[in-house]
Amino acid sequence: AQTVTQSQPEMSVQEAETVTLSCTYDTSENNYYLFWYKQPPSRQMILVIRQEAYKQQNATENRFSVNFQKAAKSFSLKISDSQLGDTAMYFCAFMKLTGTASKLTFGTGTRLQVTL
Amino acid sequence: EAGVAQSPRYKIIEKRQSVAFWCNPISGHATLYWYQQILGQGPKLLIQFQNNGVVDDSQLPKDRFSAERLKGVDSTLKIQPAKLEDSAVYLCASSLEVPGLAGVKDTQYFGPGTRLTVL
Numbered sequence: 001a002q003t004v005t006q007s008q009p010e011m012s013v014q015e016a017e018t019v020t021l022s023c024t025y026d027t028s029e030n031n032y033y034l035f036w037y038k039q040p041p042s043r044q045m046i047l048v049i050r051q052e053a054y055k056q057q058n059a060t061e062n063r064f065s066v067n068f069q070k071a072a073k074s075f076s077l078k079i080s081d082s083q084l085g086d087t088a089m090y091f092c093a094f095m096k097l098t099g100t101a102s103k104l105t106f107g108t109g110t111r112l113q114v115t116l
Numbered sequence: 117e118a119g120v121a122q123s124p125r126y127k128i129i130e131k132r133q134s135v136a137f138w139c140n141p142i143s144g145h146a147t148l149y150w151y152q153q154i155l156g157q158g159p160k161l162l163i164q165f166q167n168n169g170v171v172d173d174s175q176l177p178k179d180r181f182s183a184e185r186l187k188g189v190d191s192t193l194k195i196q197p198a199k200l201e202d203s204a205v206y207l208c209a210s211s212l213e214v215p216g217l218a219g220v221k222d223t224q225y226f227g228p229g230t231r232l233t234v235l
Contacts, residue, residue: 004158035223037226042228043205043207043228043229043231044226044227044228044229045159045207045209045226046226047223047225050223091158091159093158100166100171101164101171101172102147102164102171102211102224103149103161103164103172104151104159104161104224106158106159106160107158108156108157108158109157109158
């Protein structure tokens with residue numbers, strides 16, 4: 001079974017600063033996807049970024065980038081130039097690629113507060 | 117492109133009552149998921165459909181929860197009878213997975229969720 005651990009329950013960052021959210025996972029799979037989702041108070045889960053495990057290059061999406069360390073099973077999210085709209089819960093999630101089932105296994109989340 | 121639609125957004129019921137949630141996935145998405153998110157936790161998969169067939173329902177409490185996706189599009193999730201511990205947000209998601217091709221996965225897109233409170 002896969003597990004996803006987010007060790008930072010809450011974080012705070014000032015507007016325009018950079019913040020890094022941590023995520024580690026445990027799996028015996030070799031091929032998988034990793035995701036970061038954002039959940040604002042509206043509750044809708046919004047995809048932030050996706051990383052395929054077979055790709056060595058770290059994924060980037062505008063102000064969001066990841067540091068994917070496959071050997072260490074680490075997948076951190078860096079948010080640059082933080083904006084007030086980035087305030088939300090952030091969930092790290094794992095999806096294995098074998099078999100027909102494709103459930104996401106989520107961590108417990110990190111609550112990010114962006115302040116003025 | 118319209119996103120995943122869910123209704124209702126909020127529901128309050130007494131324990132032992134029944135409740136049903138509805139989900140309409142993104143057009144063309146073959147795979148549909150129902151997740152349960154208890155306060156303070158990440159979502160947990162209840163059931164996965166591919167078209168109108170069940171792929172994974174190992175975490176669905178089948179004595180009280182049921183789900184169907186009759187025509188391979190809309191889906192309903194029902195709880196009967198509800199317990200206090202069923203209070204949670206129920207999220208529906210869909211993905212453009214290729215049916216029958218194991219290993220071909222895709223990103224899941226989520227609806228706004230239904231917040232259920234059982235009193």
